Amino acid sequence: MIPEALHISNGVLNGPVSIAYAVLAAVAIGVCVVNGRRDLEDRLVPMAGLVAAFIFAVQMLNFPVLPGVSGHLLGGALAAILVGPWVGALCVTIVITAQALFFADGGITALGPNITNMGLVSTAVAFGVTVVLLRVLPRTPAGLSISVFVAAVVSVVVASQSFVLQYALGGSTELTGGGLAGVAATMAGTHLLIGVGEGLISAATVATVARVRPDLVYALRGLKTGVAA
Amino acid sequence: MRKFILAGLLAALLLAGVVSSFASSSPDGLDSASTKGCTTDADGEITGGTCIAQGAKDHELADSPLADYGIRGIDNAYLSTGLSGIAGVLLVFAVSGGAFWLLRSRKRS
Numbered sequence: 432m433i434p435e436a437l438h439i440s441n442g443v444l445n446g447p448v449s450i451a452y453a454v455l456a457a458v459a460i461g462v463c464v465v466n467g468r469r470d471l472e473d474r475l476v477p478m479a480g481l482v483a484a485f486i487f488a489v490q491m492l493n494f495p496v497l498p499g500v501s502g503h504l505l506g507g508a509l510a511a512i513l514v515g516p517w518v519g520a521l522c523v524t525i526v527i528t529a530q531a532l533f534f535a536d537g538g539i540t541a542l543g544p545n546i547t548n549m550g551l552v553s554t555a556v557a558f559g560v561t562v563v564l565l566r567v568l569p570r571t572p573a574g575l576s577i578s579v580f581v582a583a584v585v586s587v588v589v590a591s592q593s594f595v596l597q598y599a600l601g602g603s604t605e606l607t608g609g610g611l612a613g614v615a616a617t618m619a620g621t622h623l624l625i626g627v628g629e630g631l632i633s634a635a636t637v638a639t640v641a642r643v644r645p646d647l648v649y650a651l652r653g654l655k656t657g658v659a660a
Numbered sequence: 661m662r663k664f665i666l667a668g669l670l671a672a673l674l675l676a677g678v679v680s681s682f683a684s685s686s687p688d689g690l691d692s693a694s695t696k697g698c699t700t701d702a703d704g705e706i707t708g709g710t711c712i713a714q715g716a717k718d719h720e721l722a723d724s725p726l727a728d729y730g731i732r733g734i735d736n737a738y739l740s741t742g743l744s745g746i747a748g749v750l751l752v753f754a755v756s757g758g759a760f761w762l763l764r765s766r767k768r769s
Contacts (some may be wrong), residue, residue, distance in 0.1 A: 437690045442717030464763060471764040474661060480757030481668045487752040490674035491729060491745055493684040500692045501684035518760070525756045534748065535719040535727035594690065603715030606697060614693050616710065621689035646663055 437503060437625075438530065438537030438545050439594065446540075448601025453543025459551050460524060467517035471647070478647055479514045483522040485636075486510060490526065494628050502625030505590060507553025508561070508583035509633045513640060515649040516558040523550035548593045559588035561650050570654060572638060578650075579637045580630035586627035591618040669753060676745030680729070738763045 476609075486506035493501040506526065508531070510519030524546050530536040537545045564578035595615045606614065641648050687704075688693070691713070696703075698711035706714060724749065725732045730740040 437688050440713075440716040441719060443712055468763050469767050471760055473733070473764070476760045476764050477661065477665045477757060479760045480753050481672070483756035484749045484753035485668060485672045485675075488672040488680075488745065488749050491676050491680040491741075491748075493686070493688060495684045495686060499686050500684040500689060501667060502689045503683075519757075522756060525759065526752055529748065529752050532721070533664065533724060533726045533751065534729055534744070535721050535724055538717070538730070539720050549769065565715050589688065593757045598712065602712065604710060604712060606712070607710050608727070610697055610710065614696060617693045617696055618689065618695070621692065625689050 436526070437505065437549070439541040439548075441538030441540050442603055443599055444541060444544055445601040445603050448597060449540050449543055451543075452547050452597065456524075456543045456546040456551065460521065463517040463520045463524075467521055470515045470518050472497055474647065475514060475518065475614055475649075482510050482513050482519070483525050486523060487526045487529065489632060490530075496621060496624035496628065500621055502621065502628060504629050504632055505549045505553050507549060507555075507586045507590065508579060508629065509558035509636055511554040511558035511580070512561055512633070512637055513648060516554055519558070519649075520550050520554040520611075520627075521598035521654055523554060531617070537630050544594070544597050548590045548597075552593045553586040553590040556589045557582040558650070560585050565650060565654060572641065575641055575651070576634040576638050579634040583633040584623065584626035587629050588619055588622050591622035594618065618651040656658075669749070671750045672745055672753075676749045677742040680745045681741050 486504065486509060489504045490506065491503070493503045502617055506523050507519070509653045510522045513519070514522060527537060527545050527550055528542065531539050531542050542603070560582040561578050564581060568574035568578055592615065595611065597610055598614065637648060641651065645651055694713040694716070695706065696710035697710050698706045698713065701707050719727070721727060726744050729744050731744050734740040734743065
């Protein structure tokens with residue numbers, strides 16, 4: 432009953448583009464492994480495992496955004512803010528790989544493009560937005576929640592446009608007329624709404640962790656905050 | 661720390677094991693954009709036009725035991741979805757926990 436989640440199916444992108452994105456994703460994962468190792472101290476190891484398991488769970492929860500259209504969390508913002516951009520990207524990558532290999536969700540030939548959009552683009556964008564907002568907004572629980580919310584919304588919309596770029600480079604069906612521009616606009620619109628859902632879930636989750644164990648929120652490290660209070 | 665991780669894992673198991681059965685089954689944002697430009701019948705099969713979904717092929721592992729977030733052989737939809745969700749949470753926790761443990765920085769130990 433659960434539809435194919437926001438994952439690209441086999442055959443949607445052509446071979447060369449799928450392979451190019453697989454190579455790109457593999458290189459980026461290598462960079463994340465090298466940089467993530469430095470972050471992975473004793474506390475972060477179980478936390479990162481939990482973040483990956485939690486994202487898998489929440490990705491099953493499609494929520495309605497328009498009549499007949501649903502969406503679910505991508506998890507990039509949650510992962511990047513809780514365990515950092517490097518380890519966070521690896522968490523989402525593990526989730527997407529497990530979904531493709533065991534749950535027939537997201538084609539195996541589309542693994543590179545799917546990891547790029549949801550694992551790499553969304554975590555990188557979310558972390559960048561969060562770092563900037565945490566500097567300018569008041570360092571209060573409200574400031575943290577707003578930062579997480581905005582980071583999630585932006586990351587989901589950018590990830591959706593990353594798919595549009597992939598389709599422009601190597602979509603298998605040539606769309607007639609202004610087809611691709613129409614798809615870009617539709618994707619941006621629905622993913623703005625999905626991003627609002629993602630933002631609410633991510634902000635609530637991060638706020639809960641920040642209240643219970645502020646030391647476990649990676650994005651708060653090194654910031655003097657009143658968030659713990 | 662252990663208490664926090666266990667509580668988080670329990671929350672994930674509840675979401676994937678119970679709440680997942682009440683998720684929306686409408687096509688998601690990507691799926692609905694993928695059929696833009698095509699006409700579809702009541703079953704969602706494409707009947708004409710040009711759209712992204714026309715090129716889509718079946719999944720390589722569409723017959724795997726956990727395909728489409730269900731457990732093959734279990735007819736009860738709640739049980740099938742819930743158990744596949746629980747299996748997925750435990751699998752992802754084990755794989756990622758193991759991978760990150762192997763990658764951990766050993767400077768301090």
